[in-house]
Amino acid sequence: MVGLTPVGIAGLGRYVPERRLTNQDLEKVVDTSDEWIVQRTGIRERRIAATDQVTSSLALEAARQALADAKMDASELDLVICATVTGDQPFPATACRLGFDLGAKQAGGFDLAAACSGFVFASQVAAGMIQSGQYRNILVVGAEILSRILDYSDRNTCVLFGDGAGAAVYTSLERAGRGEFLGGSISMEGGAEGVLAQPAGGSRHPASNSTVEQRQHFMKMGGTKVFRFAVRVFAELVNNVLEKYGRDQVGVIVPHQVNQRIIESAMEQIGLPMDMVFSNIDRYGNTSAASVPIALREAFEAGRLQKGKLVVMPAFGAGMAWGHLLLRW
Ligand SMILES: CC(C)(COP(=O)(O)OP(=O)(O)OC[C@H]1O[C@@H](n2cnc3c(N)ncnc32)[C@H](O)[C@@H]1OP(=O)(O)O)[C@@H](O)C(=O)NCCC(=O)NCCS
Incomplete structure (x- = not known):
């Protein structure tokens, strides 16, 4: 039997939209208070995508940072996996748009829907495919625009979530040199x-x-x-x-x-x-599939x-x- 290829992380990236929605902003639209939100959740503000942004736009920014960090060109990618439950549309996969925008001309791609566990699951899929020798370089992105499916009249949910994207480039441990x-x-x-x-x-x-x-x-x-x-x-x-x-x-x-x-x-x-x-929950709230890779990049920094x-x-x-x-x- 051929041995498994050890896998590492060559690059990490993150992107959050410019617009901040603070607890004070939310006090104006729903019956809540900064004190309640901070005490129960630790969240002070979250980011909200601009009206002209879609999930693949956020993913693109995070992916570019991860590829630059990995010193890898998009054309070297074999596969793009996008973990999301708020893709650009139900189908086709957001990964296809992301791969196109990145110029990942050799890559296949698909989405993985596992909500908040999405990045963690997609990373295991990616690592397994590299370990087996089937692929060499895989981009995994967790990206969400949850603000588009939040009911801003429902205080039980709207205070908790935000938008963002995080990315990791998986490759052989030999090339990555870190993140085994x-x-x-x-x-x-x-x-x-x-x-x-x-x-x-x-x-x-x-x-x-x-x-x-x-x-x-x-x-x-x-x-x-x-x-x-x-x-x-x-x-x-x-x-x-x-x-x-x-x-x-x-x-x-x-x-x-x-x-x-x-x-x-x-x-x-x-x-x-x-x-x-x-x-970093105080600054972004819960960004579902994007939360772990955004935090991982910030922990790295x-x-x-x-x-x-x-x-x-x-x-x-x-x-x-x-x-x-x-x-x-
Ligand atoms: C939602 C959550 C913060 C509520 O905290 P909690 O300590 O369970 O809340 P409490 O039981 O003390 O209070 C519930 C009360 O607060 C009210 N409330 C809910 N959201 C509120 C808000 N944003 N502002 C003010 N009051 C709010 C509820 O209506 C309820 O009122 P009632 O008792 O009159 O019905 C908490 O349950 C939680 O974080 N759950 C996990 C949610 C989550 O993270 N989901 C994603 C998982 S991936």
């Missing part, structure tokens, strides 16, 4: 359509006058259920890594940026100090990815679907 892929996990528990979903627009509830009137094209969420689920799986995922590798090996935890209280509760359960977590130490990325969200990505930097 050590594995991860992908889990799901179906039947949770009512907990966190965009109910209409698919085959279950096709678009109709009534789905529009009932505001079924906007995101719906049962917050408390999601909170408990998120704390439980976050703690389980990190504990599994600690058991296998030991606490001393872990450099930083870069979790899905869901809610500061979820992160704090999980870290308390695990028994690890908060300074082992990288969080902040010098939080320590040479030789583990980077643990737990993610969880709609499905319910959850999993983690594990790198050695």
Whole structure:
């Protein structure tokens, strides 16, 4: 049997739109307060895409930064995977537009829909394809414009989410020289359509006058259920890594940026100090599939990815679907 090709991350990128939507701005459109939002979530502001931007425009900016960081031309890419639940349109895949805009002339592409776990799952797909020798260079992007499916009259959801994109270029560890892929996990528990979903627009509830009137094209969420689920799986995922590798090996935890209280509760359960977590939730809110790669790039810029130490990325969200990505930097 031929051995597996070790995989690494050659480049990281991120992009967030210019426009900031602060808690004070939200106080003017919905019955909420800065104090409530900060206390319950840690979020102070989030970014909102301009009207002329689509998800692939955000993805393009993040991808260009990641490719520049990787010192790789787009023509070298074999595959483009875009993790998103708010693509440019239901089909064709946003990855096809992104590949075209980038000039990735040799690449195939597809989208991966796993909501907040999207980047973590897509990264494992990419790494597996490089390990097997099928492909050499793969771009994985997590990109979302959640503001287009948020109901700004529903205070339960509209305060929590924002727009953005993050990207990673995977290649052989030999070429990348850093960010060794050590594995991860992908889990799901179906039947949770009512907990966190965009109910209409698919085959279950096709678009109709009534789905529009009932505001079924906007995101719906049962917050408390999601909170408990998120704390439980976050703690389980990190504990599994600690058991296998030991606490001393872990450099930083870069979790899905869901809610500061979820992160704090999980870290308390695990028994690890908060300074082992990288969080930017205060500035961007929850950007779903974009949250982990945006945070990963910012952790890199902040010098939080320590040479030789583990980077643990737990993610969880709609499905319910959850999993983690594990790198050695
Ligand atoms: C949504 C969330 C912040 C609510 O926090 P919480 O501590 O559970 O909220 P509480 O139970 O203390 O309060 C709920 C009350 O606050 C109200 N409320 C909800 N959003 C509000 C807002 N933006 N401003 C003011 N009040 C709000 C609710 O209407 C409810 O009022 P009621 O008791 O009169 O019905 C929290 O459950 C959460 O973060 N859940 C996870 C959501 C998430 O991250 N989803 C994405 C996962 S990928």
